[in-house]
Amino acid sequence: EDQVTQSPEALRLQEGESSSLNCSYTVSGLRGLFWYRQDPGKGPEFLFTLYSAGEEKEKERLKATITKKESFLHITAPKPEDSATYLCAVQAVSNYQLIWGAGTKLIIKP
Amino acid sequence: DAGVIQSPRHEVTEMGQEVTLRCKPISGHDYLFWYRQTMMRGLELLIYFNNNVPIDDSGMPEDRFSAKMPNASFSTLKIQPSEPRDSAVYFCASSLRDWNNEQFFGPGTRLTVL
Numbered sequence: 070e071d072q073v074t075q076s077p078e079a080l081r082l083q084e085g086e087s088s089s090l091n092c093s094y095t096v097s098g099l100r101g102l103f104w105y106r107q108d109p110g111k112g113p114e115f116l117f118t119l120y121s122a123g124e125e126k127e128k129e130r131l132k133a134t135i136t137k138k139e140s141f142l143h144i145t146a147p148k149p150e151d152s153a154t155y156l157c158a159v160q161a162v163s164n165y166q167l168i169w170g171a172g173t174k175l176i177i178k179p
Numbered sequence: 180d181a182g183v184i185q186s187p188r189h190e191v192t193e194m195g196q197e198v199t200l201r202c203k204p205i206s207g208h209d210y211l212f213w214y215r216q217t218m219m220r221g222l223e224l225l226i227y228f229n230n231n232v233p234i235d236d237s238g239m240p241e242d243r244f245s246a247k248m249p250n251a252s253f254s255t256l257k258i259q260p261s262e263p264r265d266s267a268v269y270f271c272a273s274s275l276r277d278w279n280n281e282q283f284f285g286p287g288t289r290l291t292v293l
């Protein structure tokens with residue numbers, strides 16, 4: 070069964086304190102892995118797509134990496150405005166439907 | 180472009196009433212998705228359309244739910260009759276060309292069924 074598990078559920082950091090969010094996945098043939106950001110009261114906002122192990126994508130203070138079993142979202146020197154819930158989703162080759170993780174709620178304290 | 184537009188933003192109704200949620204996708208996008216988000220189950224895909232045609236409705240929970248896309252710029256999700264367990268945030272999203280491209284989400288409709 071295709072599934073996605075994100076950890077931790079919540080993460081509190083001080084401003085400037087770097088860390089990583091984890092997305093573990095099981096899928097019968099990966100078509101793509103997606104990272105989204107969701108602010109309270111808003112819809113998810115696309116961040117990255119990763120297609121194969123070893124691939125990396127960067128955007129400002131965020132960097133996404135992927136292996137055959139998991140993906141990491143690395144946050145370097147975060148700021149309070151990086152506070153949000155970060156969602157991971159995978160798409161299998163055999164099924165167009167995205168399988169979503171429960172998300173990691175990130176709180177950056179000034 | 181104004182992005183994906185959803186209405187209403189909030190809906191409070193009583194059990195048994197009909198509820199209609201509306202969505203206007205981004206102009207030119209070929210794919211439209213309806214999602215439901217709850218604390219317990221997270222984000223779930225209900226149905227998606229390609230060029231106004233429903234492709235996969237396997238996520239629609241039961242016959243009380245129906246969705247239509249009469250043209251490229253409008254879609255509805257209807258619940259009849261509504262039940263308290265339908266309370267959730269319903270999102271509409273659209274994407275361009277290939278369905279695994281970036282999906283643009285609307286602001287959502289928060290539905291409360293009393």
